[in-house]
Amino acid sequence: MLDARAISLVRAGFKSVLAAENGPALLARSFYAQLFVDHPEFRAFFPASMDQQRDHFVRALAYIFDNLDRNERVESFLQQLGRDHRKHGVDGTHFRAGASALISAFRNFVGNEVWTDEVEDAWHRTLALVTDNMAVAADSDELPPYWGATIVEHQRVLDDLAIVRLQLDEGIHYYPGQYVSVQIPQRPKLWRYLSPAIPCNPQGEIEFHVRRVSGGWVSPAMVTESVVGDRWAVSPPLGGLQIDRGIDEDVLMIAGGTGLAPLRAQVMDMARRSRNPRVHLFVSGTYPRDLYDAETLWQLSLSNPWLTVVPVTEEDENPWWHSGPTPELPWGMHHRLHGPIGKVVTQFGSWADRQIQICGSPSMVRTTLYALRKVGTPMEHVQHDPL
CATH class of the missing domain: 3.40.50.80 (Nucleotide-binding domain of ferredoxin-NADP reductase (FNR) module)
Known part of the structure; x- marks a missing residue:
């Protein structure tokens, strides 16, 4: 468990990144550059274009740092994130290697005057919490990293919106309100999060509502290029939107x-x-x-x-x-x-x-x-x- 002082130092440092001009993009680029220098073999896990990967990375950091004082929430998120990364072929050792690259990237961003021994200790302890939760979850998960699925219906309800129905090779148990990560053949290694629009069923039928995002890499292909018979990959479910039936509200x-x-x-x-x-x-x-x-x-x-x-x-x-x-x-x-x-x-x-x-x-x-x-x-x- 982190103390309030460590949480405050990490949050203050990350806020300085968010406040700087192009700060999030610079931090993400520095992180991945350092990671690939230290571990060139890691580059094969990522798509050729890293723009959206960097954006997702910064958003995940923001959510983690915002919730460091909510142990149950942040640990659940980290464990889900660790399991989700298995679709890339990642295991616990990769997460721990990433922590040192992020510390180097942040230290380069803020400069030596701000990077005191106390700040460094706070970041080390915080990232140890982050990587340990992700690593343990990834290494202990018994589910496959993803399942195969076949498009059985593709309905273009608007020029920029499609309803895509698939038949999974095996049924995936998910709670209504969760989301999954999806990869399509037109965009290998580019995974995108989608929420099933129907409850889980034993037949393995699943439905997604996909909107084409202007300038996006994956959603335009899902809407305009996907056809019946295409094979998609679907990762285990994530997220926790749900109604608490234990309270009278x-x-x-x-x-x-x-x-x-x-x-x-x-x-x-x-x-x-x-x-x-x-x-x-x-x-x-x-x-x-x-x-x-x-x-x-x-x-x-x-x-x-x-x-x-x-x-x-x-x-x-x-x-x-x-x-x-x-x-x-x-x-x-x-x-x-x-x-x-x-x-x-x-x-x-x-x-x-x-x-x-x-x-x-x-x-x-x-x-x-x-x-x-x-x-x-x-x-x-x-x-x-x-x-």
């Missing part, structure tokens, strides 16, 4: 775009039960076209009176370049509300008596969290995956 779910998927999977799983808490699901998008799953959600709400679905869009009309049809909202569904999702949700109050889940793009999650904080929502009631 209703639920607020806030979805942005394809962030609907893990919330949808939970709602579908709840529909199998006879008793459930009340759920308010706000499903949002930029344009009306983005409410692509409204009909399914409406049908779920008709047969499950505990579920209320509220559609929200920032814009009243579709963009001029959208030429495809936009499905009308089902008759009887809550009328569509307008505005940024955080502002819309908080017009109804702080929701302080609810369990709250937020899922969407990093910017959507951040702005929604800000809106909830502003109206006094207790943050300990809020769940979201690491950004």
Whole structure:
């Protein structure tokens, strides 16, 4: 366990990286450069383009350092991260080697004047905690690093959004609300996180909702190049979005775009039960076209009176370049509300008596969290995956 002083020193150092111009990118480049100098054989574990790898690395560090004083949360995240890296062929020895490269990168970034013996000791102890948790989890996991799956249906519901259904070679047990890492044949070694949009089932059927990210490496290929018969690799599940049925609280779910998927999977799983808490699901998008799953959600709400679905869009009309049809909202569904999702949700109050889940793009999650904080929502009631 780390003491408060060590946590404070590490956080202060990392904040100086975030505050510097191009600080995160410079730190990540320095880390990987040092790692590959010390261990040239490690380069084969990574894709040719490292841009998104560096971005994911910095985001993971930010989440770890933000939660160092929450032992259970950070250790669970590190253990999942360690197991997830097995898909790259990594084991415990690789994590421990990475710690020294990160210390070297950070020391080079801040300079010798800031890098005191106390700072160095804090970083060594912190990274020992990080790497030990990841290494033990990776070396003790008995699951395969990934499973094979075959695309059985690829439905292009919008020009930039596809619903992809796959048949896994073996069933994967995951909890609704978790996510998995996926690799496609068009982009080898480039893994991307996706959330199953349906609950786990013994037949090994799984469904993903994929939006094409402008400038992205993988999502455009998933949407525009993937075809029935393609073989994907799917890693063991991660994450912990879930409803605590042990407490007597209703639920607020806030979805942005394809962030609907893990919330949808939970709602579908709840529909199998006879008793459930009340759920308010706000499903949002930029344009009306983005409410692509409204009909399914409406049908779920008709047969499950505990579920209320509220559609929200920032814009009243579709963009001029959208030429495809936009499905009308089902008759009887809550009328569509307008505005940024955080502002819309908080017009109804702080929701302080609810369990709250937020899922969407990093910017959507951040702005929604800000809106909830502003109206006094207790943050300990809020769940979201690491950004």
